[in-house]
Amino acid sequence: MTTAVGTTPQSPPRPAAAPDRRRTGPRAWATRAPLLPALVFLIVVTQLPFVATLVISLFDWNSLNPDKRAFNGLDNYASVFTDAALRESVLTTILLTAGVVIATVVLGLALALLLDRAFFGRGLVRTLLITPFLIVPVSAALLWKHALYNPEYGLLNGALSWVGELFGDTTPSQPDWIAEMPLLAVIAALVWQWTPFMMLILLAGLQSRPAEVVEAARLDGASAWQTFRYLTLPHLRRYLELGVLLGAVYIVQNFDAVFTITAGGLGTANLPYTIYQTFYQAHEYGLASAAGVVVVIGTIIIATFALRTVSSLFSEEANRA
């Protein structure tokens, strides 16, 4: 599951430091007591399994052949990096994550800019826009697979027929979307679901922009583009970083869309899907664990940056308060 990522957030100034000084003794423990259940629970349920994964990753262990279980050092890791399927799924994960994150940030920014102004029915439009995020991921994936992409009766090809009819084309092209562009099909469905997430974060960023500064720039004769380029974008930088990093952390882990739309076929198996398959269908426990550790290391690299960004926003909020 998870493990701790080392960070050193800057401590915002504490309002009352006096009771903190006592490190031991009954008072300190009375302060800590309310925290302990949550902390202990989280360590037991999330950190211990990961330690177990680390240990299992050092064994040659296939559950279909339990007698052969043996310590084999780093052999599983060598297999992870030489196994063609696993290496391909590393590439797929990168393409999938980068594609979804880039598209959602661009779309989310455009939508956030549109929503960052007063117009009739703004609240309703916001509600419409967050709807894709509130469809259960499995439902959304099924919807895209069957109701939109289906080559015979999906809405996409239906729309192509309509347009064809309009121009007197009796044999409009009817592509088999998932077969012809499997990865893009998965990416499009995920972009639809995750754009609202980016939009909400960037909209919050836009609305935290000081209004006086924007007004001053307008009075000084700055064009809309100049205001965006030199005021809005620098202000949004941290929110963009946050959106990209959190988006990446969530999309790297995506399982639902890949599992539902393509079942990992046609070169769309990402690492979570491949690990699931290695352990659930191939019963290669050692290999699956090693691949899991590799994913964790990759995520730690992204997560460290994500945590740093959260930390700087967090201390900013704390200072403001």
Add this chain to the structure above:
Amino acid sequence: MTTATVPAPTPSARGALRRAKRRSTALGLLAWAAGLAFCLPALWMLLTSLHAESDAATNPPSLFAPLTLDGYRAFFGADTGVTPWPPLLNSLGASFFSTVLVLLLALPAAYALSIRRVRKWTDVMFFFLSTKMLPVVAGLLPVYLFAKNAGMLDNIWLLVLLYTSMNLPIAVWMMQSFLADIPVSVIEAAQVDGARLPTVLARVVAPMAAPGIAATALICFIFSWNELLFARVLTGVVAQTAPVFLTGFVTSQGLFLAQLCAASVVVSLPVLAAGYAAQDKLVQGLSLGAVK
């Protein structure tokens, strides 16, 4: 051009105003168009769910076919007798109990991180957050092996524990920011009166932070309801949740699109309701409290 001879600032100012107004209307319309376009697949799902199977799967699509609830009747087992209630109730149970457990653990923790702070409380906050950052799939196998040996496979209480750990960091972060807004004097007054911590939490803190706690609960509920990977690996026939049921729902025989869309609508309804209710706090939960 000819107007240049007449010094008339009023008409030109009015022109600029009109242009700005027209531009603003255009951008408003664009926002509406974007909102509708984004919602279109969801609306299509709703419309298809209300069509007869023979009208649902046509090319070109039959937009104006008569509406019927047959898809919903079929989903609830009118023809096959297979009812979706057990998985729906499993999902409800797992999501509800894990949300309750999350709140019970997170409220005191948030108290110790915002009102009466422990030393190095920011480090503790970031420890909570970091557990959320790393892939679920990396701990899946040990959890599976543990469950198998403990006889807890296909049991919703195992999901309750896992969903609690999945949502606890989000809840701690959100509640920390809500509790930090409560004036310390109020809590000190209660403590001077001799109230013990559980009483203070239940009688003073919880009522004051009620809207925030409600939003936290809704977001935790959504994430638990949506979860697929754990449920798929760790449950079978008995404890199967709604998303797992959905993945197995698609049968290859015959027309099924209306029924599938009806199923998707029904399973998504609780999330839509919770999400719309928590709309204002949604972004705070999703960004783990970093954005207010």
